[in-house]
Amino acid sequence: MNILLDEFEVFPWNKNFEIGIEVIDEQHKVLISLLNELASTLTRGNQIEINHVFSELAKYAEYHFETEEAIWADYFGDDSWLSSHQLSHSSFLPRVIELKEQEINKPQAEIIECIILFLIRWLAFHIMDNDKRMGLCIQNIHNGMPLEQAKIAADKKMSGSIRILIETVMGMYDSLSTRTLALMRESHARQKIEKELHKTNKQLRKANLRLESLSITDQLTDLFNRRHFNSVFMREIKRARRDKTPLALIILDIDFFKKINDNYGHSEGDRILIQVGQQLKIICQRPGDYAFRLGGEEFGVISSNLSIHGTAEFAEIIRKEIENLNIPNKYSSISQYLTVSIGSVTKIPDEIDTIDNFMSIADKHLYKAKESGRNQVVAKE
Known part of the structure; x- marks a missing residue:
């Protein structure tokens, strides 16, 4: 041959x-x-x-x-x-x-x-x-x-x-x-x-x-990526529906991130995304917690067996811990440091619940957090 x-x-x-x-x-x-x-x-x-x-x-x-x-x-x-x-x-x-x-x-x-x-x-x-x-x-x-x-x-x-x-x-x-x-x-x-x-x-x-x-990995932040988010969510919603336990979705978005890229440069923007990703990894330590980069400056966390109150407390911990990184952002109109706005949803999923309606509710709450002044959590059912 x-x-x-x-x-x-x-x-x-x-x-x-x-x-x-x-x-x-x-x-x-x-x-x-x-x-x-x-x-x-x-x-x-x-x-x-x-x-x-x-x-x-x-x-x-x-x-x-x-x-x-x-x-x-x-x-x-x-x-x-x-x-x-x-x-x-x-x-x-x-x-x-x-x-x-x-x-x-x-x-x-x-x-x-x-x-x-x-x-x-x-x-x-x-x-x-x-x-x-x-x-x-x-x-x-x-x-x-x-x-x-x-x-x-x-x-x-x-x-x-x-x-x-x-x-x-x-x-x-x-x-x-x-x-x-x-x-x-x-x-x-x-x-x-x-x-x-x-x-x-x-x-x-x-x-x-x-x-x-x-x-399954976002190459910049080393968090799970959007593709794996879809896979994990489908698995977790089936489990929560079967066990009749609550499922929480937390969406966070960096405040004034475009100003960071415009004024500090995209390299600095990438460095900040990496820092936020590392902090989310540290915070999400429970077996039922999963942290993801959903795209751009938006991150997501899926958590199981948290009540509405527990989700709100967890989201507030995330908000505070990221602000406590003390990453300078002098172009922010609400703080001298980097902040995030957070929206979440917690519910026991029924047969008609999907990733889309969970995302829609969480996004609506995220929009409310930004509309109300940013650097805050809106967590409802």
């Missing part, structure tokens, strides 16, 4: 990557093609060729990001979805360059493994999650929905994306394992093949665990 390295496609194109916007889908295909070429050149180990492909990849990625962001900007304006997407784009090229500079002196097998893990993460979590979510939102806008409603509908439709994600990632791993085995048979004796296969399987198991963690 003789398999050419040029035919070794570690990331075959999959229709699950399509987001429904033709120009973006076509550019994604080119980007994936360049990623495949990069993997091939890393395997060959020709330094001049590697530098050339890295350069081509960097140029095309920059071109693609500019094209994509121009499309998103027409629909999202200054919405947090766009700024979050731009942050994801800005982290791509520095990571590619870092891999090139830091890993190039390692054995080729280690270089390939490192690059492959990064590329899988990028394809699976950026294109399939972020791009597809925004593509769905645009489709909803074309169907006549206002932006916020289009975002909610897109989030709801994407709630089943974990299944598609796993199927796609496993498909890529299957292809990778088969082709890797073929190359091993070409260049190694049987004993070495068995040894390397055992090592590869161990690495794949580790990679699967890392991918599973990434699929």
